[in-house]
Structure formats: structure tokens, C-alpha cells
Amino acid sequence: MPDIDLMPSRTAPAPATGTGKPLSVKALRKTYGGVTAVDEVSMEIAAGEFVTFLGSSGSGKTTTLMMIAGFCEPDSGSIVVGGRDVTRLAPQKRGLGFVFQQYLLFPHMTVWENVAFPLQLRDIPKAELRRRVGETLEMAGLSAMARRRPRELSGGQQQRVALCRALVYRPPVILMDEPLGALDKKLRDQLQTEIKRIQQELGLTVIYVTHDQEEALVLSDRIAVMRDGLIDQFDTPQELFERPRTPFVADFLGAANFLPGRLEDQSAEHTLVRLDTGGLITARSQAVPDGARVRAAVQPGRLALCPPGDGFCTGTVETVTYVGTLVRVTVRPVGGAATELIRLELPAGRAPALGENVGLTADPANVSVFPDVLPDPESGG
Incomplete structure (x- = not known):
């Protein structure tokens, strides 16, 4: 690991802004045998928008996310990121960031090395790599922990490292699959604030999956309420809560x-x-x-x-x-x-x-x- 300054600076460096790209999903469909998991789902997500897929288990939210990520191939439909059709591309060729509920950190690597790893895979020059890792750790409040290994961190700190690893190469879209589900409520609330702050500072496009209604209302610009593989309503938190279009939405949110x-x-x-x-x-x-x-x-x-x-x-x-x-x-x-x-x-x-x-x-x-x-x-x- 190269030498780094472990003392946080007095003022955080200004990160690159507006890194998020728009995402278009059209008529996305996925079946397993005779069961339709996702049924002709379509949506347009703007650059820099925070969108949450909200629904109970089996509603199709995670399957939709996995198709966008490339871990699950759709039966039909299309996925376009920043004007580029990625529907049939392998996950690593889509360039998207992914944050799982499980942290999936490399236990033998330090925090700095975990965050630097995606840049090393992309052959980013050393000077640029140092700058990006330093900025990202600073933004997440992890600069003083750069030399620690995952076992020396709390669950919340590990999840912030996982978030940094997804952010460091400035992907056009960040996908998050219930990343705070394993944390206690107080820590979850704290990290919700951190995630929203970082998303706004960087202008990130985020797609977030949760079954927690309060979490969706706090974080999102818009929420897709899903049921039986369909989107019941795709709207702002206020519209969903104040003007539900279906009984299911009225009952599910509140x-x-x-x-x-x-x-x-x-x-x-x-x-x-x-x-x-x-x-x-x-x-x-x-x-x-x-x-x-x-x-x-x-x-x-x-x-x-x-x-x-x-x-x-x-x-x-x-x-x-x-x-x-x-x-x-x-x-x-x-x-x-x-x-x-x-x-x-x-x-x-x-x-x-x-x-x-x-x-x-x-x-x-x-x-x-x-x-x-x-x-x-x-x-x-």
C-alpha cells in the first residue's frame, strides 16, 4: 500500500460532481418456469436521481435490480444506461456500482486496499488512484481507519467501506440491495443520512431496494411500489403517501x-x-x-x-x-x-x-x- 496521510484534512476535497447517468428500462420481463417474477416493467430514471424499489418479499424488486446489474438475464425488454444498451452485457462490462447487504470485503486487505481494488482492476494511474481513494474515504469519514482491516471495524463502518468501494470509480449508476438491512435502527438512520449526503454531493444515480417503508420515504426522490412483478405506482414519496392511486399503495405506505x-x-x-x-x-x-x-x-x-x-x-x-x-x-x-x-x-x-x-x-x-x-x-x- 502506498504511503498515505491518515490525518483527516481540515476541509474535504471537492469531488467530481454530476457523475450519474440516466437509466431507461422498457418492458422488462422475467419468468421462472410458470411463475412471472417481473412483468413488463418500464421506467425512466433521470441522471442524479435516487429511486427506490419498495415491496414485500417476492414483489419483483430484487429481480428487477439483478437484471439491471446483469446478474440475471431478462426474457425480454431492454436496459439502457446513459444512452448505451447494456441488456445483454456481462455485469463487469456495464460499469455499474453494486452495494450488497453482505459487505463482501476482502478480509486480508486494509480499508484503503479494499477501496482501491476496483481502480487497480481498471489500471488507473497510481497518482489518480491515490487521489480518488483519499477523496472517497474522506467523504465517508473513514480516512483515520485506512490501515485497519475489516475485522477491526464495526458493522456500520464495514458497510461504509463497501459503499466507498462502489463509489470510488464513479460509476454511472449505483445499485444497492438492502444495504442497511443487517444494522440496528440507530445506525441505519445514521447511514441513511450519509448515503443521501454522498449521493447528492456526487450527483449519483442510485437505485435502492428495500422493504422498509420509512427508509424509502427518507432516501428517495421517487419510489416504485412493486407487487406481483408489477409497479403499482411510481411517484414521489409525498404523492405516494398523500395521493395513493391504489388501495395497495395506501395500505402499504402507512x-x-x-x-x-x-x-x-x-x-x-x-x-x-x-x-x-x-x-x-x-x-x-x-x-x-x-x-x-x-x-x-x-x-x-x-x-x-x-x-x-x-x-x-x-x-x-x-x-x-x-x-x-x-x-x-x-x-x-x-x-x-x-x-x-x-x-x-x-x-x-x-x-x-x-x-x-x-x-x-x-x-x-x-x-x-x-x-x-x-x-x-x-x-x-
Whole structure:
């Protein structure tokens, strides 16, 4: 290993910016026997965009990532990176960066040597190699650990080394397959911040796979919510959470309450639903057939308490659970089914008492209306 300065500099060197390239996926399909794992998936990802594939096990998110990486050959469709068709190229010829959940570091190499390895394979001149490795370690806060070996590092530090190894040769796209899944929550939150910071500093195009909804919301510019090999909705985190287009998306991102009823009135400004409990709830305007059976969907954190008799329903507080900065409350609505409970998330300190009668209300902008078909809790691939 060449001589290096193990002391971090007072100011980090300015890295190259805008290294990410756009990626286009068209009609990507993969089957295994009679099972369709990915079904005609298409998307356009801009240069420098952070996109997450979000879904439960078997939804097709990892298979799609593996086809982009080249580890899995599609039955049909195309993958274009920066205007270059890579659909049939071997993984090493695509030039993409990959970060796995398992760190896969070379145990006999130091941190510096692990990070330098991809550049050595590409015959990068020594002076340039030193500069790039130094910049990348500095950016990840690992300069002082350059001489350590993986066994001398914590899990979070090892994952940062794995990230540096993928970043150091400035690939056009970085692919990440649940890279933080093995870490505890506090460390995972810290590394989420680091990953997003580095991605923005370098202008990286990132495709990230996770089943963790909160992680996807924190990191992503856009999220592809996947189910049964299809993309249910591909949108910004705010649009997905505030304006889900399907019951599955509403349920998967936030576990929405689905309140059964019948469409009573609609206009360009609002949709009015008569709930089975007797009350009226107002939603933002949506196209639903007159008189149709529907379910009004609203996230627990978008509900508020009001005096009994006001709002869209009155009920009795069944449970109150303290979870730190908020409390989770369930309310059994008057006139509801025996098993029906409405879930709320309220700021800590504003919890009602067990057995208290309360009213419930919601801003129409936060209420979606869907045909009366509940999402299948077992679905998701």
C-alpha cells in the first residue's frame, strides 16, 4: 500500500460532481418456469436521481435490480444506461456500482486496499488512484481507519467501506440491495443520512431496494411500489403517501384505515361518502360512479380528535399505546362492525383516556376514495 496521510484534512476535497447517468428500462420481463417474477416493467430514471424499489418479499424488486446489474438475464425488454444498451452485457462490462447487504470485503486487505481494488482492476494511474481513494474515504469519514482491516471495524463502518468501494470509480449508476438491512435502527438512520449526503454531493444515480417503508420515504426522490412483478405506482414519496392511486399503495405506505360506505355526492371540489356508521366524510375530488360502494382511505396520522357528535364518526377509545414522540390510539366507532377499529397516531401528550367517547375528523385533502375492494394483506408477490 502506498504511503498515505491518515490525518483527516481540515476541509474535504471537492469531488467530481454530476457523475450519474440516466437509466431507461422498457418492458422488462422475467419468468421462472410458470411463475412471472417481473412483468413488463418500464421506467425512466433521470441522471442524479435516487429511486427506490419498495415491496414485500417476492414483489419483483430484487429481480428487477439483478437484471439491471446483469446478474440475471431478462426474457425480454431492454436496459439502457446513459444512452448505451447494456441488456445483454456481462455485469463487469456495464460499469455499474453494486452495494450488497453482505459487505463482501476482502478480509486480508486494509480499508484503503479494499477501496482501491476496483481502480487497480481498471489500471488507473497510481497518482489518480491515490487521489480518488483519499477523496472517497474522506467523504465517508473513514480516512483515520485506512490501515485497519475489516475485522477491526464495526458493522456500520464495514458497510461504509463497501459503499466507498462502489463509489470510488464513479460509476454511472449505483445499485444497492438492502444495504442497511443487517444494522440496528440507530445506525441505519445514521447511514441513511450519509448515503443521501454522498449521493447528492456526487450527483449519483442510485437505485435502492428495500422493504422498509420509512427508509424509502427518507432516501428517495421517487419510489416504485412493486407487487406481483408489477409497479403499482411510481411517484414521489409525498404523492405516494398523500395521493395513493391504489388501495395497495395506501395500505402499504402507512397502513391506511379503510372506512366502508357509499358515494353520496361528488363535484369538481370534493367527493362525499356516507359511511356505514352513518356519518359523512369528505374527500378530495375523485372519479367514482354515483352510488357505488366505496372505501374512504385515510392514514392514522392524518386523523384528528374532535368533540363527540362532530366529525365523520363518534366512537370509544379502546387502546392507547405510547411509542415515544407519538401515541397510537384505536377507536371503536358507534354503529360499526364488531371487529372494526379506527387507528390514529397523535402527538404525545394529547392522548385521550381509555373508554373516552371522542369524535374523529380529517382534512378532505388527506382522504382517498377507492372502489369497495380491500387490498389483499397476503399479496405483494
